[in-house]
Amino acid sequence: MKKIRIALTKGRLEEHALDIFKSIGVNVKELENKGRKLVFHCENEDYDMDFFLVKAPDVTTYVEYGAADIGIVGKDTLMEKNREFYEVLDLKVGKCKFSLAALPEFKMNEGYNRKKIATKYPEVAREYFRKKGVDVELIKIEGSVELAPIVGLADAIVDIVETGSTLKENGLIIVEDICNISARMIINKASMKTKREEITNVIEKVSKVINK
CATH class of the missing domain: 3.40.190.10 (Periplasmic binding protein-like II)
Structure with a gap:
């Protein structure tokens, strides 16, 4: 053996x-x-x-x-x-999922400025937006990405979501689920x-x- x-x-x-x-x-x-x-x-x-x-x-x-x-x-x-x-x-x-999340007022296709997306997973986010044909600026974050939209560093985040409670407690909503993991x-x-x-x-x- x-x-x-x-x-x-x-x-x-x-x-x-x-x-x-x-x-x-x-x-x-x-x-x-x-x-x-x-x-x-x-x-x-x-x-x-x-x-x-x-x-x-x-x-x-x-x-x-x-x-x-x-x-x-x-x-x-x-x-x-x-x-x-x-x-x-x-x-x-x-089991959990990758999701795009943001403050409730976020609109992906509004405005002329390229959206800033904070994430711990730049390759996952890059592939997601590539498939959608959306040009974004990715910002790599090592800590709590939920903070980025709150303080104005980013327009939205791509992160792992399990229950969604952390998003909710910080005033964020799921814009779209990306995939299950x-x-x-x-x-x-x-x-x-x-x-x-x-x-x-x-x-x-x-x-x-x-x-x-």
Whole structure:
């Protein structure tokens, strides 16, 4: 049995992923009591796995370069970073959506000035407005993008929306939903060849769990 290395996104997706792996019989006790460890070994008669936890953008890097065979990461990260790997499963957890939001008076097609759009996801926003044939100025924001329209930095924002409560509390409304997003399983291309049996086994078992 060949060992599989799995990169998990820290935080809520980590919790969802552990639930899924537990449901297919993986012993994840080390991960549930992780302390300051960086790599967690999980082995029983069916699996030989190493897990490690990283930030979402780094999951794609570890998988693309082969440090991880499998990665669990949000579709938002995959849309923003164009990397080389196989996207094999929609895990149907961590569900939310990309939306265009603004103050109620915002009108996309009014006025002659090019609209300013604040976002943490410039590639997602650029593709969205390209498809709409709208020329905008994108402003990259690392913190709370909801602030940008309120203080006049931007006319609108493109951001991830889960419940919409943060928008509502700050006087913003959803102008248009862009697309739904959720957690995905990605696979290193070389690993799919060299560890095909082990990886296919994981994919098939996880697929059965999420499609119950």
